[in-house]
């Protein structure tokens with residue numbers, strides 16, 4: 001059985017409008033409006049009630065073998081993601097000296113990655129990319145940047161492969177959270193933060209920590225993983241994806257913010273606008289995970305045309 005997930009209330013005007021012939025650059029349409037869904041109900045994407053294992057999505061408490069692995073993953077992630085670690089990773093991966101390749105080559109490489117943090121996904125990663133992109137394309141056929149954003153949002157997971165430094169899973173996948181301020185209780189398996197050295201550091205363990213109210217997420221260090229890495233790759237290679245697309249890539253794993261509504265005191269006005277699109281995106285990222293495969297060869301030409309529009313042919317990774 002399928003259920004339709006509650007739709008946000010949309011205004012009639014599209015939030016983005018093409019500016020002149022400057023390909024890929026989009027501007028806000030006279031003040032910000034809520035993202036609009038372009039389809040009628042009978043064509044809309046239907047979110048399933050259960051995941052592929054017959055369980056609720058993102059259920060981190062159910063007793064199962066798979067769940068034990070996920071919990072162990074979060075134990076390690078919470079212990080090891082510290083301010084010092086994030087600084088080191090940003091410096092190392094900011095060099096972008098690991099590989100030169102195209103976006104599509106990376107999509108194919110990602111198939112070799114198994115994500116140990118995800119209780120809902122059991123399919124090759126390229127299927128997850130295409131399933132989420134095709135689902136969002138159904139409801140937002142005119143926002144091509146959103147289709148491409150979905151296609152590439154998880155590409156950063158390649159940093160777990162040997163040719164990218166072979167980072168452990170806890171430094172690549174899973175939900176993300178700010179470091180340098182108190183770890184909010186909405187983080188899944190929060191209890192394991194007690195063993196993180198920053199938890200006991202008085203500079204880092206207050207509500208604002210090293211940040212100030214409203215400083216903007218761009219000034220906040222997030223736990224290191226595939227989100228921040230892919231954002232960096234897109235930005236440094238001069239992608240023309242609109243800022244909402246880049247925001248989605250960078251914060252799509254930040255469930256404590258976009259789903260639990262915590263850490264909002266760190267956001268600035270721009271973050272609040274971009275968050276509306278992240279809310280739209282999250283539905284397709286999470287609920288499109290299914291056993292029904294997308295025909296890769298059939299949709300490839302469409303996505304190749306989007307890659308060409310918003311990215312250079314070869315990128316530094």
Ligand SMILES: O[C@H]1[C@H](O)[C@@H](O)[C@H](O)[C@@H](O)[C@H]1O
Nearest residue numbers: 115117118173174175252253
């Ligand atoms: O397990 C998942 C997976 O790693 C996703 O790619 C990430 O975006 C989610 O936040 C996480 O919970």
Ligand SMILES: [Fe+2]
Nearest residue numbers: 153154252253
């Ligand atoms: Fe992700």
Ligand SMILES: [Fe+2]
Nearest residue numbers: 128153154285
């Ligand atoms: Fe994803």
